[in-house]
Amino acid sequence: MKHPVISVGVLILILAGASAFRLAHLDNRPMHTDEAVHGIKFGDLLENGKYTYDPHEYHGPALNYLTVPVARLGDAQNLTRTSEVHLRLVPAIFGIMLIAGLWLVRDAIGRAAMLCAAAITAVSPAMVFYSRYYIQEMLLVFFTFLAIAALWRSAQRESKARIAWLVIAGLCVGLMHATKETCIIAFFSMSIAGLGAAILSLRSGNGWTRRKMTSLAVSGSLVLGVGAVISVVLFSSLFSNLGGIADSITTYFHYFDQAGGQGSTGDHSYPWYHYLRIILWWQVGDGSLWTEAVVVVLAIVGMIAALCGKGCGKASIPFVRFLCIYTVVMTVVYSVISYKTPWCLLGFFHGMILLAGVGAAAGLRIAKKAPLKALVAVVLVGAAGHLAWQGWRANFPQCADPGNPYVYAHPTHDVPELARLVGEIANVHDDKRDMYVQIICADNHPWPFPWYLRDFTRVDWNGRVSPGPLAPVIIYRPDLSAKVNDTLTIKMLQSSPYDWLRPETKDGEKSRDWELRPYAPLHVRVDRNLLKKYNASRPRVDK
């Protein structure tokens, strides 16, 4: 890719493919609890302009504030008109920009490596999956990468806009902090990597000089200053909640405790190799096999090339060494922390992808003879194709399959289907969307139903049976305590008759329970008269 026009053309093609992967059917997967919680919180910001940082949960304000322009442009003036597509567009856009941003490091890792990394990012199941997931992770990965890229650009001698790049880096640092508390792992890894790469460069007398390092230290104050301003603006909810600034620091006491594995809703502890197992070889029973091991293998090749200083072409060896140290430190830190959720692996996995790009380019360079070069190219294209095939499976047919390594405690497709049915039943009720609905869950954890029933005005979210008459539609978990279960049963006996509402089954299939999540059944009871009215309103299907 010696000619820049060809590189640009290939990158645009990759971006087109990545966009299609990230934007198609954004609403095909049921909303995860975390997505639903962020969605409802965003609704408060959209409708009432309210956001208050909670130092114990839900991470920073960047996701919420960055969703506002997307929703406004998408004509979502309130929560009811906001859809899954509006929300998931935000990480999808950042997932696409992550690939476009690689252009900024084309001289740091080499154009061929840049394009290989872009292609892998475009089709990687993990990167695509979490680009379609309304949580903070993709934003954090993007801001982290852009901070590194901006610092790199500012460090170039020929840079005419050094200050501007430093300001951009500062913006990214501030946004990292305002996105998720785990940004400190990235800051730590970047610091260690910067130091390590500088020491290696000074030893070899190549690349970065002492003067440049000093200059970088001076520039750091500008970066941190801009970052602090951004952080203060967002955590204070645009200066309406000054307590949020202190909370953004004290929150780390809470998260250090949580690193032991215990989350607010249960234990997320996993062994140190859990992330590596997800990436390298994941198979539940005799279900589908998932592997992105090729990325790890190519990343190791890239690391060896960087350490040996061979096969990297015109890439900056210090920069690639920086990436090596950064990725290794990130991987170790995330692996050591007991608390693990699969999306957390994106941070170090993106580092692996960048190094895999370097490794792939090195492989092509080292293969001098044409047949060998062609063989390497075929293997690389095949590997990318395999990743793309898995990416398609992970994001479309198996987007909520528990066997998918990136699906974590995910609601089943029953949830949107049940919400749709409740909506249709409400349409035949006199009160329409004011129809009273009761959701009773022993742990008072009805999520993501609050998202799906967001246009209902009278929903009783409860861990118990509220006093007063029962609602015409009652959704409850069968694992209620005996006391609550008895209360519900007695009240139902005293009320007008209720009928079961079960998922529709095909001919010959036995009736089954609804499932909130795998192994978390739901029971649904509907006032008999209302259900009859609803059934009568449905178009007849001639068999």
Place this chain on the structure above:
Amino acid sequence: MKNKKLLSMIAITLVAGMMIAGCGDKGDQNPNEPKDQDGGGNKVQTNTTTGGDTTKTPTGSKLKKVVLDLVLPKAMFKGTPVPMNEPNIAPGRAKGQERAVIKVPEGSVNLALKKPVTSNEPLPVVGDLEMVTDGDKSGEDGHNVDIGFGKKWVQIDLGLNANIYGVSVWHYHGQARAYRDVIIEVADDEDFTQNVQMVYNSDHDNSYGKGIGEEMGYVETNEGHYMYCPKGTKGRYVRLHSQGNTSNDQNHYIEVEVYGIPIK
């Protein structure tokens, strides 16, 4: 005269209204239910009740339907849920994927049908042990036997020695759940002392105490679960163990079928 009629109508209406209100109060206040039902901070104010229909008074006049005035709290925000930590469970079939074809030697029959069943829980909590081999595989309530919690087994006397090729089990398929430590043994005697052969074991952590099994647990469906027996499995008695399930600690059976050919 007109005034008298009017007054008496008003009086009747008021009395009827009070009676209805009184009935409503009794119905709403469950004697077993504590008054402070909404201890979670949820407040529900009930001014009047509606079931979605117009209600008639004893005098036959219609009461105007009034919207229930409920003050309902917002759903409490929650953190990331933890997936059900149930290791060793095989994934279900992908949507549209056909059930795998089960093959047995020609002449194989269900040797367990209507055969006597015993258990280490002689008095089931719900149902009878005969249900295990009665040929009824319905998932509805009343068609399964509940043999209580903990390590429990049922045993089928096939009545004769047989070559056994597979066992099909329906524990309970009213909801998606997986039974833990499903172990199947075959033996020549009812005390399981002679020629004991373990043909299936999904106890991945030896929590049942019969050794670690290599089989995967599975989610119950109306199709049951067919378990192939190792080649050469012979015996008269089949014992099926389990230790609770992912929904509760109970052990249930809807039906067990044992496919084989009697040894003449």
